[in-house]
Each structure stands twice: as C-alpha cells, then as structure tokens.
Amino acid sequence: MQNNVIIDAARDYVLAQYQQHPRPNLVYHNLIHTQQVVQVAGQIAAHYRLQDDELLAVYVAAWFHDAGYLLGEGKQHEENGAKEALQFLQQQQVPENVQTMVQGAIMATKMPQSPKTLVEQIVCDADLSHLGSKEFSDRNKLLRHEMELTYQQEIPAIQWLTGNVTFLTQHHYWTDYAQTLFKQQKEENLAKLKKKLEKKTEDAAEENLAAATVAATGTEGAPVTATQKKKKDKTAKSERGVETMFRTTSTNHIRLSSMADSKAHIMISVNSIIISVILSVLVRRLEDYPNMVIPSIIFLTTAVLTVIFSVLATRPNVTSGVFTKTDIEKKNANLLFFGNFYKMHLEEYQWGMKQMMEDSEFLYSSMTRDIYYLGVVLGHKYKLLRISYNIFMFGLIISVLAFLIAAIFFPVKA
Incomplete structure (x- = not known):
C-alpha cells in the first residue's frame, strides 16, 4: 500500500515539473512519451511479477527517466533525472536499496544502453518500446523535429534514415518478454525504413546525374529528375484512382440492382x-x-397489382445486340454492355474492343456511359418497386379496414 502511495506521488511530482518547466521544443521527450514508458514498464513488470521494492523502482525510474530534460541540457538529462529522482525518494524516506535501483535504471537508459539488472532492463525496453510499435513512424517524425529544433538546423532525409536504419539494426530488447512483444513490428518498421532510404538514395542519385549532365553539356538534361518522377507517380496514382472510382461505382450499382431484385422477389412470393x-x-x-x-376484391386487386409492378421491376430489357464500325468511329457504342454485342461475331467484337483499349478517351467514355445507363435502369427499377410497395402497403391497410367494416357493420344474418 505504501509503495502505491509513493508511485502516485512520483507521478504527481513529474506532472507538476512539466507544468512548472514548459519546454515547447520537447515535441518527443514530453509528458506523452513519459506516460507511454510508464505504461509499458508496468506491463513488462507485471509479466515478471515484480514485487515491492523492484516494482516501486521500475515505476519511479519510468516517471523520472526523462525529467532531466526539464532541468538542464539534453545531453545530461539522465544524470539530472537521476539526481531529481534521488531527491524525491529521500523526501519520501524510501530505503537506500530502492534509491540505488532507481538511479541505476535511469542511468542505464543512456545511449548506448547498459542495463545489468532486470529492473534496469525493463526500464530500458520500455523507453524504446516505440521502435516495435505501429506508432513508430509518427514518434520518429516527432523525434526528428525535436532534434531540428534543438540544433536549429534541418536534418537531411538520407542522413536521418541512415542513422535510423543503423540504430534499429544494432538495437535489441533486453527482456525476453519485450523481444516477443515488439520484435515482429520492429522488423517491419526497419524494413519500411530501408525501403524509404533506398528510394531517397535513388532519387538523389538521379538528381545528381541530371545536374552533372547539365553541367557537362550546358543543357537541361534528358535524365528524369526526382521531381519529374514524382509527377509521373502522381499521374499514375490519378489513373489508378479513376479506375478505382469506376470499379467501385459499377460494383455499387450492381449491388443495388441485386437488392432491388431481391425486394421484388419477396413481394412476388x-x-x-x-x-x-x-x-x-x-x-x-x-x-x-x-x-x-x-x-376480398380489394385484397385480391392489391395483391395482383403488387405482383404486376414487381414483375415489371425485374423484367429484362433486350436491345439489338449489334454495333457497326461507324458506331466505333463516332465512339457511340458501349462495348461493356452485353446487350450491344451479343449478336456479333467474335472477330468483330475483338476488333471493337481493341479500338477502345487503344483510345483511353473512348475507354473512359464507354465506362462512363455504362455507369450512366446502369443508373438509369436502376432508377426505373426502384421507381416501379416503390409503386409496388406503396400499393401493397396502402392496399393492405384498406383491405383490413374493409374486412373490419364488413364484419362489424354488415354482419351476416343467421
């Protein structure tokens, strides 16, 4: 019970420090990071079932491990944090063995990490748990931004990525539990970093080559620069977006048509x-x-009219099934709808499709036309279906009322 009181006091003390010593430049080593480290440290400690003094040391060290950023230079934050934690523990009259464990755990987080005890290993693993989390990319951007604010200069992307790849490659978690919990996601994060670094390196090489060509020839070179490549990538993404839009819209129309048919079949049945x-x-x-x-006549009429409009909603409309070369030249034929080609010979249809595939404007026009007519058919189908449902609903009400009136006001005489 006493340990919980001290842990709560450590939390309140650190929260007050962040309020009393605001550091806007600390966009990564801030209160959010400290709270995340405390949470992960508690999770790992619970796995190893630490008790009493060791559990207290883990929580206090986690709360104070970055408090030194608020009290002096970042390079000495471990030493400053350990001193601050010692003063706090002495005020709380905590045993010396706990004070020693807390100081050792905070100092063990200094890069390169050097934990010797389980308590120190838990705090070190919690401090770098973001390396094996799905939030790694966001946290890494904040760390880069903080370092740029601290040193007041921009860090080149390639330099930053190279350092990150090296760091993640050399880093390893100390506890078996952290290795199991974070290893897979950390490897995925490392793979993404390597991919980004490779792309950045290729782009830089292309830009250097283009610059060298311009310098050697005096003309703006033929090699594709990174900017031009980005424009091409944007164009490709735009085309993929258009294709996705057409595919999604067509799928939605077909799904709505299927739903309308199901509703009509229900009414018919x-x-x-x-x-x-x-x-x-x-x-x-x-x-x-x-x-x-x-x-009875009203009820029967309602049922018959409902069936008629439901059947009309599902009744197929057959078109000519033929297109001509003139239709293709004028781009009037929709070769994506079976009703326009089902009577044609295969060779003629293949010719028409080839013409359409070679002309992107014709292709997109055909897809647009196909979606439009799907919508028209769908609108007509839902209109008939709505009439069918209205007839059924109002006819059923009128029929029930008619039966009640006939039974109550016009009973059959015995």
Missing part, C-alpha cells in the same frame, strides 16, 4: 401466396359470407 389463398379458400366461402365480397 408473398402476394402469390396471398392470391392462391384467396382463390382457393376465401372465394369458396363468399356464398356464406356475402358481406366479404368487396373486401
């Missing part, structure tokens, strides 16, 4: 059952219940 029941059962009893004739 339900009302077919109603019609069969009325004709086979109710009609035979109308002689005994003449007051039910009008309600």
Whole structure:
C-alpha cells in the first residue's frame, strides 16, 4: 500500500515539473512519451511479477527517466533525472536499496544502453518500446523535429534514415518478454525504413546525374529528375484512382440492382401466396359470407397489382445486340454492355474492343456511359418497386379496414 502511495506521488511530482518547466521544443521527450514508458514498464513488470521494492523502482525510474530534460541540457538529462529522482525518494524516506535501483535504471537508459539488472532492463525496453510499435513512424517524425529544433538546423532525409536504419539494426530488447512483444513490428518498421532510404538514395542519385549532365553539356538534361518522377507517380496514382472510382461505382450499382431484385422477389412470393389463398379458400366461402365480397376484391386487386409492378421491376430489357464500325468511329457504342454485342461475331467484337483499349478517351467514355445507363435502369427499377410497395402497403391497410367494416357493420344474418 505504501509503495502505491509513493508511485502516485512520483507521478504527481513529474506532472507538476512539466507544468512548472514548459519546454515547447520537447515535441518527443514530453509528458506523452513519459506516460507511454510508464505504461509499458508496468506491463513488462507485471509479466515478471515484480514485487515491492523492484516494482516501486521500475515505476519511479519510468516517471523520472526523462525529467532531466526539464532541468538542464539534453545531453545530461539522465544524470539530472537521476539526481531529481534521488531527491524525491529521500523526501519520501524510501530505503537506500530502492534509491540505488532507481538511479541505476535511469542511468542505464543512456545511449548506448547498459542495463545489468532486470529492473534496469525493463526500464530500458520500455523507453524504446516505440521502435516495435505501429506508432513508430509518427514518434520518429516527432523525434526528428525535436532534434531540428534543438540544433536549429534541418536534418537531411538520407542522413536521418541512415542513422535510423543503423540504430534499429544494432538495437535489441533486453527482456525476453519485450523481444516477443515488439520484435515482429520492429522488423517491419526497419524494413519500411530501408525501403524509404533506398528510394531517397535513388532519387538523389538521379538528381545528381541530371545536374552533372547539365553541367557537362550546358543543357537541361534528358535524365528524369526526382521531381519529374514524382509527377509521373502522381499521374499514375490519378489513373489508378479513376479506375478505382469506376470499379467501385459499377460494383455499387450492381449491388443495388441485386437488392432491388431481391425486394421484388419477396413481394412476388408473398402476394402469390396471398392470391392462391384467396382463390382457393376465401372465394369458396363468399356464398356464406356475402358481406366479404368487396373486401376480398380489394385484397385480391392489391395483391395482383403488387405482383404486376414487381414483375415489371425485374423484367429484362433486350436491345439489338449489334454495333457497326461507324458506331466505333463516332465512339457511340458501349462495348461493356452485353446487350450491344451479343449478336456479333467474335472477330468483330475483338476488333471493337481493341479500338477502345487503344483510345483511353473512348475507354473512359464507354465506362462512363455504362455507369450512366446502369443508373438509369436502376432508377426505373426502384421507381416501379416503390409503386409496388406503396400499393401493397396502402392496399393492405384498406383491405383490413374493409374486412373490419364488413364484419362489424354488415354482419351476416343467421
């Protein structure tokens, strides 16, 4: 219980330090980073089931490991943080063995890390847990920005990526638990860094080659520069975006058409059952219940009209199935719809498709036309389907009311 009180006091002390000593330049080594380290340190400590003094040392060291950034130069932040933690622990009258463990854990985070005990290993692994997390890219950008603010100069991308690749390659987690928890994601992060570094190096080589060509010939060279390559990449991405848009839109139209057909089939099935029941059962009893004739006619009419409009909504429309060379030359034929070519010979269709594939404007025009007519058909189908549902809904209400009126106000006399 006493340990929990000291841990809470350490948290409050560090939070107060961040409020009393604001450092806007610390965009990475800030309170968020400290809280993340405390959380991960607690997770690892829980795995190893640390008790009492060791658990207290892990939490206090995690809270104070970067507090030195608020008290002096960043290069000496471990020493400053260890001193600050010692003063805090002495005020709390914590045993000397805990003070020693906390100081050792904070100093062990100094690069290159050199942990000797399990407590020191846990704090070191928690401090660099972001290397094996999915937030690595965002955290790494913040670290670069902080270093640029600190040294007041921009860090070249290749230099930064090279340093990161080297650091992640040489780094290893100390505890078995951290190795299991973070290793796979860390390897993925390292692979992404290597890929970025390779691309940046290639772009720089192309720019250097272009600059050398200009210097040697006095003309702006033929080699493709990184800027030109980016423009080509943007164009390619734009084309892929257009293709994705067409594919998604067509898929959505087809899905909506399938939904409309399903709704129509439901109405056809339900009302077919109603019609069969009325004709086979109710009609035979109308002689005994003449007051039910009008309600039955209304109910039967509702069911029949509903089926008619549902069938119209699903009824296919057959087109000519033929296109001519003139249609292709004028770009009027939509070769993506089967109704325009199902009567054609294979050779003629292949010729038309080849013409369309060689002309991107014709291709995109055909795709646009195909989506448009899908939408037109879909609109007509949903209009008929809406009429069918309205007839069924209002007709059912009127029929029920008619049956009630006939039963209540016009009962059959015995």
